[in-house]
Amino acid sequence: MKHSEESFTKVKSYRPFHSAFDPCPPLGRRHYRTPPHLYLGFQPRGLQQFAPMEALRRGTLWPIFYDHYENPYENGREGG
Template identity: 40%
Template sequence: MHSQTRDYFPYVGPFDPCPPIRVKTYQVPPQLFMTFQPENLPQYSPMEALKLGTLWPALFSPYDPRLSHLGRGGT
């Protein structure tokens, strides 16, 4: 399985007024790793699917709010 978290390193200018965030992260949607939807994919139970937001475990993408605005090595 591919990691859904990607990193990038934004440009840090010599005259930036704020302390820079050197590494920023973002999530890649899991459907980008599937060329087509295979037959007989395992499914969550209906209640679990409602809680997680998807019927198929292969398309589940966890959300970590700490990574959305701080970056992995954020300050």
């Protein structure tokens, strides 16, 4: 079974419940990230590897486990 980054979504979101009687304004959409290893199962043999110095910079030897963090609330991308 071949895995690719497109076979799952790393960023998920939800809209918290807001009651009509809640005096606070609604929070809007909230985002959270899931780590790539959740979708892999057992680690297959022969995975592509970063070069040693690149692996140190990224924090993992295998590109399939690398997950660059992008803040969804940065630069006004969050609607609420």
